[in-house]
Amino acid sequence: MRELSRLLRLRHPIVQAPMAGGITTPELVAEVSRAGALGSIGAAYLAPPQIEALCAAVRARTTAPFAVNLFAPGAPEPSSPELAAGVAPVLDAFRAELGLPRGEDPPAVNGLFEAQLEAVLRCRPAVFSFTFGLLAPKHLRALRAASIVVIGTATTVEEAALLEEAGVDAISAQGAEAGAHRGTFAGAFEDALVGTMALVPQVVARVRVPVLAAGGIMDGRGVAAALALGAAGAQLGTAFLGCPEAGISPAYRAALRSDAARRTVVTRAFTGRPGRAIRNRFTDAFEGRTPPPFPEQHRRTLDLRAAAARQGRTDLMLLWAGQGAPLVREMPARELVETLAREMRERWETRETRPGGAG
Structure with missing residues (x-):
């Protein structure tokens, strides 16, 4: 110490x-x-x-x-067009809910x-x-x-x-x-x-x-x-x-105060890299699916996550939280x-x- x-x-x-x-x-x-x-x-x-x-x-x-x-x-994990195609329908369905256009291939940042x-x-x-x-x-x-x-x-x-x-x-x-x-x-x-x-x-x-x-x-x-x-x-x-x-947004704060904070999951859904977040519709939609790796999936979901945050849609927001979240x-x-x-x-x-x- x-x-x-x-x-x-x-x-x-x-x-x-x-x-x-x-x-x-x-x-x-x-x-x-x-x-x-x-x-x-x-x-x-x-x-x-x-x-x-x-x-x-x-x-x-x-x-x-x-x-x-x-x-x-670090060297990026290998990706493929098949991985992107496999998750595109899920992401575009959520975009439609949020009033967003269909997704486009994000530019790489090196x-x-x-x-x-x-x-x-x-x-x-x-x-x-x-x-x-x-x-x-x-x-x-x-x-x-x-x-x-x-x-x-x-x-x-x-x-x-x-x-x-x-x-x-x-x-x-x-x-x-x-x-x-x-x-x-x-x-x-x-x-x-x-x-x-x-x-x-x-x-x-x-x-x-x-x-x-x-x-x-x-x-x-x-x-x-x-x-x-x-x-x-x-x-x-x-x-x-x-x-x-x-x-963080008011909706994020409300989620931390809710019973939802008791249910966290390690997921690749939002960024392609495993992370612990509050479980919601977005994480559930990727159960059993393999998204593109980080940072490709991160870039592919940026517009969706931003719109969900603006609209207070905690069912589609990225809500990073640890297992101690109910004690916030x-x-x-x-x-x-x-x-x-x-x-x-x-x-x-x-x-x-x-x-x-x-x-």
Whole structure:
């Protein structure tokens, strides 16, 4: 815990997960960091000028450290016209419901990571985090030369070992309970659906760098449990969706308050890459279907997802959420961080004063 705090200059061993797609607004990131935790910008879908503008907006609100997150570059998964043709009728039927024209083949976007990373290096945040794979040695050297702390994402012990060997400063161990994209990059994602309680102590036992526990952590009890498992801190994403600063729609917020939040599913439906979201008609429509891989399916569904969000159609919206979603609390980000820290301290104090406790 002390090592993580030293690395990241934190008062609390809490990291707000970097949720891409507009969720991590400058207000959310800045308020989390101002409270003594680590706010994170999910910048994976942003062009370099947008990354620089967001970093500037955060710095206009706080001098505290924050993180920027990108998707690690990698060779695209093989696709085929047959995969696109297989899902086109489903997508076009939903488009018709939303008043959209039939879909067209999306343009490919190549080489974006290099330009994004250059923007990050110009911004020089305190922390750079990444998911979906490993960074090239030249990328790590550039980040290290800029004195930026680097955090990689692992969903298995084997991935954690690869990240440590590559030279990251810390590892986010993503349990199966976590919302949004799975970070799996070595092996089948089905084999990497390991719960946080099982994954974290195994990763801690394998690597020497600090480990963050991610997945299913919603309150101070969860943070304390992560520390008890040997983690240096906890990374929370879904817990911050209830903050007014989070960039989600009223319909998304309503879904998190509903019984639907109790039913999440790991699906490729929206982007072509496995991720955990609230189950709805869209995810059900892709049961038994193989969509084109990421990022092709992501581009093919962009118009549909945007229209569904505008119309408040939660049956067709992408509603990333972890299995702890029913525990979301509606409170400002700064208050949530302070509440998490207080609950964590209370849990540790209770533990230490019990018979047989550390005290």
